[in-house]
Amino acid sequence: MKYTKEFSEIFNHPSRGEFLCRAIRPSDKEGLVMALKDLSIESRKKRFLTLKKGFTEKELKIFTEVDFVRHVALAILKVVDQSFEPVGTVRFFVDEDNLERAEFAITILDKFQGLGIGNYLFDHLCEAAKERGIKELYGTASTENNKIVKLMKKKGEVKSKVITHGILELSLKLG
Amino acid sequence: MEAVWYKSYPAQAAKEIDPDKYMSINEVIEESCQKFAGQVAYINMGVSMTYSEVKEKSDAFAHYLIDELDLKKGDVIAIQMPNLLQYPVVLYGAFKAGLIVVNTNPLYTEREVKKVMQDSGAKAIVICENFLSKLENILPETKIEHIITTQIGDFFPLVKRTLTNFVVKKVKKMVPAFKGDYIGLNKAISIGSNSYREFPEVHRDDIALFQYTGGTTGKTKAAMLTHRNLIANMEQMAEWIVAGLGDSRPMSLAPLPIYHVFTLSVNIMGFFKMGMPNLLITNPRDLSSLIADIKTYKPELAIVVNTLLQALLNNEEFQKLDLSYMKFSVAGGMALKKSVKEQWEKMTKSRVIEGYGLTEASPVVSCNPTIGEDVAGSIGIPIPSTEVKITNLDGEEVGFGEEGELCVRGPQVMQGYWNQPEETAQVLSEDGWLRTGDYASIDERGFIRILDRKKDMILVSGFNVYPNEVEDVLLEIDDVADVAAIGQDNERSGQVVKVFIVKKSERLTKEKVIAYAKENLAGYKVPKIVEFIDELPKNNVGKVLRRELR
Known part of the structure; x- marks a missing residue:
């Protein structure tokens, strides 16, 4: 399998230089905390469906101690001289009762949005999902989050259903 | 969608109005x-x-x-x-x-x-x-x-x-x-x-109002309403009301605030134009004064909201009044409860008809007829010169009886949100259809029923409250780690704001939360219920599960 704990790939952006896409590691906890501070209020609300102030210990553990079996998570970082600047993450969690279905979430820091990095990450995520026999990726989003719908529509037909006021479940069948 | 609702129009009400009648x-x-x-x-x-x-x-x-x-x-x-x-x-x-x-x-x-x-x-x-x-x-x-x-x-x-x-x-x-x-x-x-x-x-295309309404992302948004928008809605409602009044031009009770576009449009614009005196009520919560005014002036028409009707019906002084002179009332702002409608109609021996609107439509979209069939639980039929349709989640129109989002087109629909082109594009299509954010269905006669809200919004006595706005304010409290606001059903006001809070410290009390909310939010937005929990329910990817809180 390509998408394991060892996964790592350099991505050369046409205008913004070199990025590193790799599997999330337990040592990324501090990076996640710092990155949340850089995420705008609007982006936090879109990602977490609430204005997130910070991560709990439990959340940091879940988000960074990834098994790459039911839970796959990739990070993308900007290469800056000898170090790396957080850019975003993407992940999916396979459903407990349906191994062919997984919920995904994607976060790109505001200053890196609109550059195609979300598409790049989502492409990888779809490949990782297919590798594991997942046939459908779905996400929970605000009814006003058009960006995620656009992202998903690039990979195929998106179906939506209402979960509750203001919240939709958007699903994509993987070809 | 075929305008089948014309068959239910009062005989005197025109199907179309001229929004360009006035400059x-x-x-x-x-x-x-x-x-x-x-x-x-x-x-x-x-x-x-x-x-x-x-x-x-x-x-x-x-x-x-x-x-x-x-x-x-x-x-x-x-x-x-x-x-x-x-x-x-x-x-x-x-x-x-x-x-x-x-x-x-x-x-x-x-x-x-x-x-x-x-x-x-x-x-x-x-x-x-x-x-x-x-x-x-x-x-x-x-x-x-x-x-x-x-x-x-x-x-x-x-x-x-x-x-x-x-x-x-x-x-x-x-x-x-x-x-x-x-x-x-x-x-x-x-x-x-x-x-x-x-x-x-x-000119009629000049903007007359920046009418503020909140938003699910918590952004303050003003609907830009032109002179034409307001004139249109005034003419539309005039057709509707006149059908029920004939030649008389009685006094109307105006207890709802003028700063809310419902009373502004119907009382201050429409009834003014028709030569109908408006009895302005400064403080409708002062029921004694309100009842005294009703006794003195005997207004034959009233523009009301469910909460107010309930308060009056429960008042002993009001129960003694003989209101058989009333012609009818129009209720908007929030759903009119069937029991309240029945009680009011029994007491006044006149109808209270339910209408529907939103700030973005100046505001009236539909209303039950003033004469003829009045369907309890329905928000009525589209008023003159108003098109409606129901669309599914892919934006495709569906047929009678099917459920989806209510969309409106007509001369009363706003130009957009002031300085918010992205927000405007989300609700207003290029061909003038406004997405209301309400789920509805339309029956074979054209009567519309609201089923649920697509928007994440709480309706407190006819006022919109967006959970985001309440949450943003409460998260400013240092000892609040996490918060989620939902609407809880309430007999009196339709809904009240309920918040679930994860504390950072035991110092935090419900009183402190409410005190901070009162300092920073208008009264109707202040949570009536505060519940402390260990953790907000979340899914595997960390998103708050609001449906579990509701």
Whole structure:
């Protein structure tokens, strides 16, 4: 399998230089905390469906101690001289009762949005999902989050259903 | 969708109206003031104001705005006062001066006033003194250059004016101390009455109102409503109401706030145009005074909301009244409960018909007929010149009986949100369809039923509350780690705000949460229920599961 704990790939952006896409590691906890501070209020609300102030210990553990079996998570970082600047993450969690279905979430820091990095990450995520026999990726989003719908529509037909006021479940069948 | 609802229209109601009949609202005001010159236009606290007086004062005020303050067409003026005789005078004066009006809720906290003033760029404000100290605190952060103040009794005859203002200030102590020295409205009108400069030419496509409404992302948004939008809705409602009135033009009770577009459009625009006196109620929570006014003036029509009807029906004094003279009432703002409708109709021996609207549609979209079939639980049929459709989640139109989002098109639909092109694009299509954010279905006769809300919104006594806005404020409290706000059903107000809070420290109490909310949010947005929990329910990827909280 390509998408394991060892996964790592350099991505050369046409205008913004070199990025590193790799599997999330337990040592990324501090990076996640710092990155949340850089995420705008609007982006936090879109990602977490609430204005997130910070991560709990439990959340940091879940988000960074990834098994790459039911839970796959990739990070993308900007290469800056000898170090790396957080850019975003993407992940999916396979459903407990349906191994062919997984919920995904994607976060790109505001200053890196609109550059195609979300598409790049989502492409990888779809490949990782297919590798594991997942046939459908779905996400929970605000009814006003058009960006995620656009992202998903690039990979195929998106179906939506209402979960509750203001919240939709958007699903994509993987070809 | 085929306009099958025409078959349920009252015989006298036209299917279409002409939204271009008037060049601007000013033409409507002028025409009405000439036609009904000596008649009473407004009554408040026992004092009447005729159409001639409305014209005289609003003309003078408009002159003051243009000549003394040098305000230009398109400048923004805010109005912040409860229902008083001054309100329509200031509103019409602002329209005549070619200004854009921002109706500002007097219940707003400093923070909320600041948001609205900053976003709108208001250069002037006419404000009731009761709210002035709050404005002074945020004034340096706004673009306001001119403040005109008014006291509650300013438009009353001398003795009553002096007494009323004294009681409000010195006895009831309803005017917190303010620092500055400002020109009073009466003085401004007096100065303006000496000027005869021509008013600017105002066109129906000019913006008349920035009408603020919240949003799911918590952003403050103002619907831009043009003169044409307001004239259209006024004409549409006039067709509807006249069908139920015939030739009579009775007095209407106006207990709902003028700063809310429902009363502004129906009472202050529509009924004014029709020559119907409006009985303005300053404080509808003071049921004794409200009931006394009803006893004295016997208004035959009422524009109401479910919460108010419930409060009146439960009042012993009100239960003793004989209201059989009433013609009908129109309820909007929130769902009209079947039991409340039945009780009110039994008591008044007249109908209360339910309508529906939203700020973005000036506001009325649909209403039950004033004559003929009135369907309980339905928001009625589209009013004249209004198209509706139901769309599925992919934006495709569906048929009668199917469920989906209610969309509206008509001359009453806004131009968009002020300074928010992205937000506008989310609700308004290029061919003029407005997505309401409400799930509905339309039956084979065209009667619409609202099923649920697509928007994440709480409706408290007809006022919109967005969970995001409440959450953002409470998250400012240091000891709050996490919060989620939902609407909880309530017998009296439809819904109340309930919050779930994850504490960072045991120091945090419910009282502290509510106190902070009261300081920063208008009363109807303040949570009525606070529940502390260990953790908000979340899914595997960390998203809050609001459905589990509901």
